[in-house]
Amino acid sequence: MKTIRRLTIVILFASLGLHGLSLSATADDGKHADAEGKTLRLWYDKPAPDSDAGWVNRSIPMGNGYMGVNVFGGVETERIQITENSLYDWAAKNTGFKRRGVNNFAEVYLDFGHKNVSSYERGLNLNDGLAHVSYQHDGVKYSRECFTSYPDKVMAIHLNASKEGALSFTLRPTIPFLGDGKSGSVSAKDDTVTLSGVMTYFDIKFEGQFKVIPTGGEMNASNGEGTITVSGADSAVILIAVGTNYQFDPQVFLTREPADKLKGFPDPHDKVTGYLTDAAAKSYEQLLANHQADYTELFDRVHLYLGADEPVIPTDELVDAYPDGSSSRYLEELAFQFGRYMLICSSRAGTLPPHLQGIWNVYARPPWSSQYLHDTNVQMAYAPVFSANMPELFESYASFFNVFVHRQREYATQYLEQYNPAQLDPNGDNGWSGPFWVNPYDVPGKTPIAGFGTGCWISQMFWDYYDYTRDETLLAETVYPVMYEQANFVSRFVQEIDGVLLAKPSSSPEQYLEGRRERETIGTTFDQQMFYENHHNTLTAAKILGRTDDRLKLYEKQLPLLDPIHVGKSGQIKEFREEEFYGDAGKSIDPHHRHTSMLLGSYPGQLINDSTPAWLDAVKTTLTMRTRRSNIGWARAERIALWARVHDGDEAYLFYRDLLAGNYLHNLFNDHRGGPLFQADANYGATAGVTELLLQSQDHVVAPLPALPAAWPSGSYRGLLARGNFEVSAQWSDGQATYLEVLSKVGGTLNLRYPNVAKSVIKTTDGQKVNFVAKGSDDVSIETTKGKTYVVTNIPAYVPLAAPSNLKLIKDDTIDQLKLSWTGVPNAMSYNLYRAIGNAPDYELVASEIVGTNFVHQEPALKQIEQMTWKVTAVRNDERESDGGATVIWLKPSTHEPIN
Ligand code: FUC
Numbered sequence: 001m002k003t004i005r006r007l008t009i010v011i012l013f014a015s016l017g018l019h020g021l022s023l024s025a026t027a028d029d030g031k032h033a034d035a036e037g038k039t040l041r042l043w044y045d046k047p048a049p050d051s052d053a054g055w056v057n058r059s060i061p062m063g064n065g066y067m068g069v070n071v072f073g074g075v076e077t078e079r080i081q082i083t084e085n086s087l088y089d090w091a092a093k094n095t096g097f098k099r100r101g102v103n104n105f106a107e108v109y110l111d112f113g114h115k116n117v118s119s120y121e122r123g124l125n126l127n128d129g130l131a132h133v134s135y136q137h138d139g140v141k142y143s144r145e146c147f148t149s150y151p152d153k154v155m156a157i158h159l160n161a162s163k164e165g166a167l168s169f170t171l172r173p174t175i176p177f178l179g180d181g182k183s184g185s186v187s188a189k190d191d192t193v194t195l196s197g198v199m200t201y202f203d204i205k206f207e208g209q210f211k212v213i214p215t216g217g218e219m220n221a222s223n224g225e226g227t228i229t230v231s232g233a234d235s236a237v238i239l240i241a242v243g244t245n246y247q248f249d250p251q252v253f254l255t256r257e258p259a260d261k262l263k264g265f266p267d268p269h270d271k272v273t274g275y276l277t278d279a280a281a282k283s284y285e286q287l288l289a290n291h292q293a294d295y296t297e298l299f300d301r302v303h304l305y306l307g308a309d310e311p312v313i314p315t316d317e318l319v320d321a322y323p324d325g326s327s328s329r330y331l332e333e334l335a336f337q338f339g340r341y342m343l344i345c346s347s348r349a350g351t352l353p354p355h356l357q358g359i360w361n362v363y364a365r366p367p368w369s370s371q372y373l374h375d376t377n378v379q380m381a382y383a384p385v386f387s388a389n390m391p392e393l394f395e396s397y398a399s400f401f402n403v404f405v406h407r408q409r410e411y412a413t414q415y416l417e418q419y420n421p422a423q424l425d426p427n428g429d430n431g432w433s434g435p436f437w438v439n440p441y442d443v444p445g446k447t448p449i450a451g452f453g454t455g456c457w458i459s460q461m462f463w464d465y466y467d468y469t470r471d472e473t474l475l476a477e478t479v480y481p482v483m484y485e486q487a488n489f490v491s492r493f494v495q496e497i498d499g500v501l502l503a504k505p506s507s508s509p510e511q512y513l514e515g516r517r518e519r520e521t522i523g524t525t526f527d528q529q530m531f532y533e534n535h536h537n538t539l540t541a542a543k544i545l546g547r548t549d550d551r552l553k554l555y556e557k558q559l560p561l562l563d564p565i566h567v568g569k570s571g572q573i574k575e576f577r578e579e580e581f582y583g584d585a586g587k588s589i590d591p592h593h594r595h596t597s598m599l600l601g602s603y604p605g606q607l608i609n610d611s612t613p614a615w616l617d618a619v620k621t622t623l624t625m626r627t628r629r630s631n632i633g634w635a636r637a638e639r640i641a642l643w644a645r646v647h648d649g650d651e652a653y654l655f656y657r658d659l660l661a662g663n664y665l666h667n668l669f670n671d672h673r674g675g676p677l678f679q680a681d682a683n684y685g686a687t688a689g690v691t692e693l694l695l696q697s698q699d700h701v702v703a704p705l706p707a708l709p710a711a712w713p714s715g716s717y718r719g720l721l722a723r724g725n726f727e728v729s730a731q732w733s734d735g736q737a738t739y740l741e742v743l744s745k746v747g748g749t750l751n752l753r754y755p756n757v758a759k760s761v762i763k764t765t766d767g768q769k770v771n772f773v774a775k776g777s778d779d780v781s782i783e784t785t786k787g788k789t790y791v792v793t794n795i796p797a798y799v800p801l802a803a804p805s806n807l808k809l810i811k812d813d814t815i816d817q818l819k820l821s822w823t824g825v826p827n828a829m830s831y832n833l834y835r836a837i838g839n840a841p842d843y844e845l846v847a848s849e850i851v852g853t854n855f856v857h858q859e860p861a862l863k864q865i866e867q868m869t870w871k872v873t874a875v876r877n878d879e880r881e882s883d884g885g886a887t888v889i890w891l892k893p894s895t896h897e898p899i900n
Contacts, residue, residue, distance in 0.1 A: 043123030065348025068359030086246035101369025186226030339687025358680035383688030431489030453530030614836035633682030640689025653709035
């Protein structure tokens with residue numbers, strides 16, 4: 001098979017230099033106000049109930065990588081629950097869904113004793129990452145404001161009373177779940193409460209410090225109680241710092257004995273004291289300014305406006321009213337930005353990456369131990385990191401990966417010894433093998449729940465890290481070694497079977513073939529696609545870096561043999577080689593399964609793209625057959641993106657709607673499958689999915705608005721990121737772009753795709769005309785200059801032509817001909833008929849200018865063909881072809897009856 005990915009834009013025409021028009025962004029240019037600066041907030045008129053249910057459904061999440069925090073907003077007692085992702089519990093026998101794992105770090109209470117309050121409000125403002133509580137009590141307005149700061153590594157709480165001397169409270173930090181593997185105590189001295197202890201299994205030492213800085217009034221520490229009481233103050237600031245003796249060090253993963261993993265690492269006391277001392281040396285205003293500068297620099301990069309005004313109802317009512325509420329567009333904007341917010345809270349350089357619950361856990365036995373699961377969940381956490389323009393947040397995962405990869409290298413050697421000893425490098429140069437689950441202390445050996453393709457799926461994130469930033473130093477130092485070493489393992493692991501190179505053993509995440517030992521089979525589409533992508537990307541990276549060596553030569557030789565795609569007899573992308581028609585690989589296969597691992601080559605991968613239209617149609621067929629039945633949060637999120645990649649914005653939107661209506665709790669946490677059971681993956685994944693509706697950049701093409709749903713007839717966005725490091729903004733009305741803007745952050749060729757873009761006005765913001773090369777009316781290619789912004793206006797209206805439907809094969813016993821008929825469309829001048837034989841990625845044109853809605857195809861060699869996909873499209877008198885078409889599968893009559 002030839003290398004499949006190719007540059008779609010073929011340079012055909014000479015420059016069509018455009019000139020003359022003013023560049024100022026006026027209404028005439030199609031640019032309208034995009035409501036930047038609109039307040040995006042969650043707010044409520046009641047505190048969250050003081051219970052697990054209140055935590056999961058109504059508390060407000062915050063975080064700075066060092067800690068996750070859930071604020072309840074109580075009035076009699078405020079409750080602030082803290083999570084620190086390295087505080088991890090385990091047991092020799094650790095089984096079941098609710099095993100030990102990330103452990104609740106602290107429950108912090110502020111006792112005010114207020115009852116009978118009025119004008120209560122609490123909320124979280126996403127624009128500045130600030131939470132607040134306010135109410136009236138006894139004629140005094142009490143307010144609290146808090147934030148978690150990445151630059152200063154602390155949480156800061158500012159407490160205020162409208163009347164001098166009216167602020168009194170007791171700060172009461174506690175250690176939850178003491179006993180049973182966790183010991184510790186709380187003490188108080190002067191202005192600081194210290195909480196410290198040990199989590200026994202991995203011998204984790206933990207410490208939290210809480211410093212109170214009141215203005216006015218009196219302050220008393222009770223060492224015995226571990227509390228500080230403030231009475232009669234005007235206001236007060238509380239600073240919180242937490243930490244453990246965990247470190248990013250290969251020793252953690254290479255040491256087998258649990259209690260020795262952190263051996264020699266310093267006690268967290270000095271570190272936590274340092275965080276708090278440094279923060280306390282600054283004023284609250286300084287800390288706030290530092291936090292806001294850090295937070296808004298990331299958050300403000302992207303705006304999305306779908307035409308919604310701020311609702312007057314609180315967020316719980318907004319969620320309950322969705323999708324029929326008058327402010328449903330607002331919830332769609334809010335949820336999109338909330339995913340970005342959660343990633344900013346939970347994925348910061350130097351701290352552990354987000355796990356299944358991000359950085360928020362209240363339990364001693366969190367769902368699936370709050371681990372890092374690599375058969376979709378971690379990848380989904382990072383799905384928006386590049387496209388939603390926060391690439392530096394990936395550093396958190398990259399550093400963590402580079403610690404646990406040391407253990408994966410050992411496994412790679414072990415698995416090659418076990419599965420393909422002939423290819424083993426005796427010196428241990430065997431690359432690293434893909435993990436399934438990881439926690440901060442351990443990565444266990446292979447489980448057949450997911451195949452080895454998980455490694456390449458990780459590697460793909462690293463490739464995108466480069467591809468979105470185009471930073472060659474990053475490529476050389478951080479990205480290439482990961483990809484190259486993964487390709488090394490894969491190149492040794494695959495075995496030649498029937499002339500191709502297949503994974504053996506192989507699995508497709510969470511599905512299994514009945515009767516197969518430990519779910520294992522050979523060459524699943526999941527593994528093969530992932531292997532293909534990583535070999536392909538590694539070779540591209542090597543070319544960019546000018547690397548050549550014998551292993552690269554081997555990868556090049558292997559690439560065409562990695563056999564990534566099989567189109568089945570239903571026209572689907574097969575998940576298993578054993579499958580013929582969709583879902584027929586045995587009783588154990590769930591045809592509506594949440595995982596769609598055989599489609600990863602279309603998203604987040606790039607193997608299947610607009611240049612492989614026959615495969616893209618097979619993806620669509622598969623997605624249709626998978627149905628909308630799965631109620632799993634992350635599966636819904638993933639399908640927003642998958643449907644976007646096949647350019648069906650309306651179907652994609654239904655999954656976003658299902659997710660917000662069915663899975664989003666009152667605080668916008670995603671409820672995985674009812675319970676409620678919080679999983680953060682769909683929160684991140686929804687953001688990524690919505691991004692795919694608005695901008696795509698696979699296959700070297702930057703495509704704004706590639707799958708706009710009819711539910712969003714007008715709107716705008718700013719600052720999404722495309723591969724090549726292009727920052728893209730767009731405005732549209734009546735479903736059509738009126739204004740596109742691309743900032744070239746590093747220069748390079750911009751291949752821009754949008755209907756009629758070649759007939760539009762393209763200029764730089766400083767008024768220069770832009771030379772571009774066009775291919776047809778919908779693709780232009782621009783050699784960009786670093787730092788320049790390219791603006792597209794006066795985009796001629798695009799009137800799409802409806803696609804024909806109902807393509808049928810008419811039963812015919814003649815051996816060398818087949819007959820087709822279809823339902824035509826008004827405005828079609830003629831029809832084009834295409835076919836793809838077997839697993840071909842692209843169609844070949846069989847007949848054009850067909851007038852009428854049926855066709856007889858004669859072919860003496862027909863009987864030698866096993867299977868074909870036929871496709872009909874409509875053509876208008878302006879030569880515009882319908883975007884889609886109707887397809888039907890032809891099967892060799894002796895094998896199966898053709899479908900009628
Ligand atoms: C994978 C998924 C499940 C769940 C679990 C934590 O096993 O298939 O839906 O998300 O991870």
